[in-house]
Amino acid sequence: MAEVLVYVDHVDGAVRKPTLELLTLARRIGEPVAVALGNGAADTAATLAEHGAVKVLTHEAAEYADYLVVPKVDALQAAYEAVSPAAVLVPSSAEGKEIAARLALRIGSGIITDAVDLEAGDEGPVATQSVFAAAYTTKSRVSKGTPVITVKPNSAAVEAAPAAGAVEALSVSFSAQATGTKVTARTPRESTGRPELTEAAIVVSGGRGVNGAENFAIIEALADSLGAAVGASRAAVDAGWYPHTNQVGQTGKSVSPQLYIASGISGAIQHRAGMQTSKTIVAINKDPEAPIFDLVDYGVVGDLFDVVPQLTEEVKTRKG
Amino acid sequence: MSLRIVVTVKYVPDATGDRHFADDLTVDRDDVDGLLSELDEYAVEQALQISENSDDDVEITVLTVGPEDAKDALRKALSMGADKAVHVEDDDLHGTDAIGTSLVLAKAIEKAGYDLVISGMASTDGTMGVVPALLAERLGVPQVTLLSEVSVEDGTVKGRRDGDAASEQLEASLPAVVSVTDQSGEARYPSFKGIMAAKKKPVESWDLSDLDLEAEEVGLEGAYTTVDAAAERPARTAGTIVKDEGEGGKQLAEFLASQKFI
Ligand SMILES: Cc1cc2nc3c(=O)[nH]c(=O)nc-3n(C[C@H](O)[C@H](O)[C@H](O)COP(=O)(O)OP(=O)(O)OC[C@H]3O[C@@H](n4cnc5c(N)ncnc54)[C@H](O)[C@@H]3O)c2cc1C
Ligand SMILES: Nc1ncnc2c1ncn2[C@@H]1O[C@H](COP(=O)(O)O)[C@@H](O)[C@H]1O
Numbered sequence: 001m002a003e004v005l006v007y008v009d010h011v012d013g014a015v016r017k018p019t020l021e022l023l024t025l026a027r028r029i030g031e032p033v034a035v036a037l038g039n040g041a042a043d044t045a046a047t048l049a050e051h052g053a054v055k056v057l058t059h060e061a062a063e064y065a066d067y068l069v070v071p072k073v074d075a076l077q078a079a080y081e082a083v084s085p086a087a088v089l090v091p092s093s094a095e096g097k098e099i100a101a102r103l104a105l106r107i108g109s110g111i112i113t114d115a116v117d118l119e120a121g122d123e124g125p126v127a128t129q130s131v132f133a134a135a136y137t138t139k140s141r142v143s144k145g146t147p148v149i150t151v152k153p154n155s156a157a158v159e160a161a162p163a164a165g166a167v168e169a170l171s172v173s174f175s176a177q178a179t180g181t182k183v184t185a186r187t188p189r190e191s192t193g194r195p196e197l198t199e200a201a202i203v204v205s206g207g208r209g210v211n212g213a214e215n216f217a218i219i220e221a222l223a224d225s226l227g228a229a230v231g232a233s234r235a236a237v238d239a240g241w242y243p244h245t246n247q248v249g250q251t252g253k254s255v256s257p258q259l260y261i262a263s264g265i266s267g268a269i270q271h272r273a274g275m276q277t278s279k280t281i282v283a284i285n286k287d288p289e290a291p292i293f294d295l296v297d298y299g300v301v302g303d304l305f306d307v308v309p310q311l312t313e314e315v316k317t318r319k320g
Numbered sequence: 321m322s323l324r325i326v327v328t329v330k331y332v333p334d335a336t337g338d339r340h341f342a343d344d345l346t347v348d349r350d351d352v353d354g355l356l357s358e359l360d361e362y363a364v365e366q367a368l369q370i371s372e373n374s375d376d377d378v379e380i381t382v383l384t385v386g387p388e389d390a391k392d393a394l395r396k397a398l399s400m401g402a403d404k405a406v407h408v409e410d411d412d413l414h415g416t417d418a419i420g421t422s423l424v425l426a427k428a429i430e431k432a433g434y435d436l437v438i439s440g441m442a443s444t445d446g447t448m449g450v451v452p453a454l455l456a457e458r459l460g461v462p463q464v465t466l467l468s469e470v471s472v473e474d475g476t477v478k479g480r481r482d483g484d485a486a487s488e489q490l491e492a493s494l495p496a497v498v499s500v501t502d503q504s505g506e507a508r509y510p511s512f513k514g515i516m517a518a519k520k521k522p523v524e525s526w527d528l529s530d531l532d533l534e535a536e537e538v539g540l541e542g543a544y545t546t547v548d549a550a551a552e553r554p555a556r557t558a559g560t561i562v563k564d565e566g567e568g569g570k571q572l573a574e575f576l577a578s579q580k581f582i
Contacts (some may be wrong), residue, residue: 011485066492068481069463070454080495093484094449094466101418101450102457108542110419112450120508126548132339132445136550143546180462181496184478202581220453226581243481244468244503250335250447251359259581273447280579281556282572288561295556298575302564310569318573318582 002030002086003169005079007099008048009091015047017199018091018153022201023051025118025156029125030086030161033057035079035170037072039063044285049165052304057082057170068181069095073102075172080107082170083145086148087125089118090152100150109145114156116256116277123148133250133269134276153198154256189245197229197246202259203278205231205248206241207271209264209285209304213241218308219263231255231275233265249274261302267292284308322377323472323494325367326434327457328384328425329360329397331390331444339445343545344540346415347445349387356393359440360382361507364397366500368508369440371401372470379403381432385413385424391523396516399510406432410527416444424538427531429459436477439499441466452499462492468503482490 004026009016019034023293024034036052043056048056053168057079064070076099080088090100092114105112115127129138142148163259197203204226206219216230223230232242234249248255250270260278265271267290275281276295282294288301300307333339337352364382371378382397384390394405395572408428416424429437442449449466463468466515467479467490477496481488482503503543510518528535536542563570576582 068465068488073457095483096448097448098453098463100467102450104544105422105454105457111415111450112545113450124442130553133335135339135553136341137553138345138547139549140545140547140549142544144544176458177457177462181464181490181492183488184491186486187484189484199553212412245484250444253442257574259579260519275551278381280581281559282575284568284572288563293447293561294530295559295561297556297559297579298572299559300564300568300572301561302568306566307564307568307572310567311572312569315572315576315582316572318577320496 003033003083004030004031005085005088006034006053006084007076007088007090007096007302008034008036009093009096010036010040010044013043016043018151018159020051020158021156022091022151023048023053023154024088024159025050025151026089027161028118029120033083033085035076037109039050041195045165045167049161049163052161052163053165054259055234056165056167058167059170059172063174063178066183067179068183069098069102070180071101071174071178073106074175074178075104075170076103078172079170081277087147087149090148090150092152097150100148104145104148107145109148110142111148112140112142113150115149115151118149120223130277149153152254152256188212194223195227195229197253198255200229200257202226202228203231203255203257204228204246204261205233206236208239208262209237210236210241216242218305222308222312222315224259225312233271260293263308265292266290268297282314322379323374323436324434325370325378325436325438326429326432327363327380327382327397327402328437328439328451329364329384329393330440330443331384331386331393332353332357332443335444341435341550344415345550349413354389354392356396357440357444359444359502360443361440362500362502363440364400364402365507366470368401370470374472376484381406383428383432384408385421385428394523395518396510398521399515400508401514404521405523407525408497408527408531409525410484412535412539413542416538417543417545417554418448418450419544420538420542422451422458424504424531424533425451426458427533428526429455429477429530431526435494436472437495438498440497440503453499456497457498459495462496464496466491466500467498467500470498470500470504471579485573518554532544
């Protein structure tokens with residue numbers, strides 16, 4: 001059976017959920033061979049094996065942390081040359097897309113980004129994408145070279161599928177470009193203890209209607225009662241009420257949770273671009289004409305300062 | 321010293337319009353008004369700021385690959401303050417994908433001459449966010465991308481990249497390819513004077529032969545990817561909308577419980 005390379009997104013050996021989803025999708029096309037780079041690479045093996053990786057290629061080097069993107073491209077290319085896979089799958093993070101694109105160019109292949117689903121097809125893997133702010137769904141494929149495809153979080157269910165997961169050291173020689181862009185300082189994000197925005201099953205977002213940084217406590221309280229991640233519209237972020245890392249939309253994160261709750265958000269096209277594929281959508285807005293109501297499964301026309309705290313209390317009561 | 325900046329700008333269908341696909345499954349560029357991608361305005365703005373903060377002699381060229389109307393995007397960038405423009409236009413470019421676009425842009429950038437390329441974070445129609453990385457790969461120069469802050473001094477570009485896991489300070493020597501995010505600072509509006517001045521600024525037109533490119537290398541034929549189908553997403557079925565009369569939060573909780581979220 002053909003092998004499929006899966007680029008592993010991990011933090012010091014802890015595999016992030018979108019990579020496990022990629023393994024599910026990879027198994028539809030062939031046998032997943034994972035590539036884990038940098039500090040803790042070998043520690044990823046057990047989790048990857050549990051989810052279907054037949055092999056885990058690892059390489060640790062200071063370059064992955066000290067220089068931007070290119071060392072990872074060099075390594076993925078080395079893995080590509082070692083394996084000759086039928087496809088290469090990479091998580092659709094900002095960095096993932098850059099790595100995938102440069103690899104595609106080097107190996108003479110096409111690239112598809114932000115797939116939300118992937119199936120095997122007669123002429124190679126068929127990727128589903130959601131485009132024009134999710135107004136359209138397209139089916140595309142790479143028609144030249146080995147398909148390189150980046151896949152969005154929440155595109156598949158994580159499935160256990162035990163496999164050998166044999167760890168092999170990958171041999172990598174870095175290109176002349178590898179040390180071109182130096183990372184001179186790095187400030188890790190502080191963890192909020194809440195789920196990762198793009199990976200969360202429930203996202204609770206606040207917009208301009210929240211009217212102040214301090215009022216985001218109301219949104220956070222609802223999120224915590226549901227075990228949800230917190231999102232924000234660009235208007236709320238630009239006002240300095242919430243960090244940009246939490247922005248949902250075209251220039252923020254694109255989310256596709258089971259449940260999305262928008263409070264005080266009008267539903268501009270650029271916001272919709274990042275949340276329209278959510279399974280169930282709920283909105284609280286005092287303007288009955290707000291475009292967000294066109295998307296909702298359930299909407300409450302009302303003041304979020306009344307509705308949200310009442311909802312939070314009720315959730316807590318029901319959860320006991 | 322002089323510093324030659326090339327800013328890549330894309331002409332895109334207005335996101336607030338009713339965007340759709342043409343019969344050949346390329347983006348329909350006729351039915352919806354086009355404009356300079358808002359995300360590329362940030363790139364033009366940063367080029368202007370680098371120029372304003374520099375003692376060097378800075379020349380800013382804006383470059384687009386696109387149809388006839390894409391000149392509008394160049395005019396807008398010129399009226400913001402860029403010095404000159406290059407429009408790569410050729411009928412054979414219709415249907416070019418990201419790999420092909422990066423090839424044409426890279427050739428044009430080399431022909432124009434550059435020390436620094438500045439791109440937007442993503443185009444608002446394709447939203448791939450890969451062209452800057454592809455340009456760096458093709459040009460063989462450092463990529464310093466997705467910056468929310470950028471500065472150039474003594475042949476070095478520095479910037480801050482706010483990633484998911486960390487915020488990083490980056491540094492590379494020129495020549496380099498930079499891309500900037502919408503966090504890099506509001507783009508200026510063209511002044512009346514700027515709009516008048518733009519009318520007199522040079523706009524060069526190049527076609528594929530000017531760039532030593534063959535038709536087969538670009539367009540639908542040269543594309544590395546194929547779109548087989550595009551379907552309008554079915555409208556979401558109309559949901560329940562209630563007016564809060566004191567019980568809105570509880571009603572919402574009831575709905576969430578019925579959907580097994582609580
Ligand atoms: C290139 C580009 C990229 C962009 N990218 C993004 C992006 O990634 N994400 C994004 O979100 N936006 C993005 N935008 C901005 C987008 O166009 C909107 O401006 C933004 O989404 C508006 O945010 P909002 O809904 O919070 O604010 P508004 O549109 O001002 O809406 C606020 C809503 O709150 C309601 N409200 C007010 N008070 C209350 C109350 N007490 N109770 C209940 N409801 C209340 C109002 O009725 C209103 O509907 C982008 C724009 C451009 C041009
Ligand atoms: N046709 C084009 N002409 C000029 N610049 C472009 C073109 N396509 C993409 N770009 C540049 O590349 C950036 C990223 O585009 P993309 O990878 O398509 O999302 C844009 O913000 C532009 O700066």
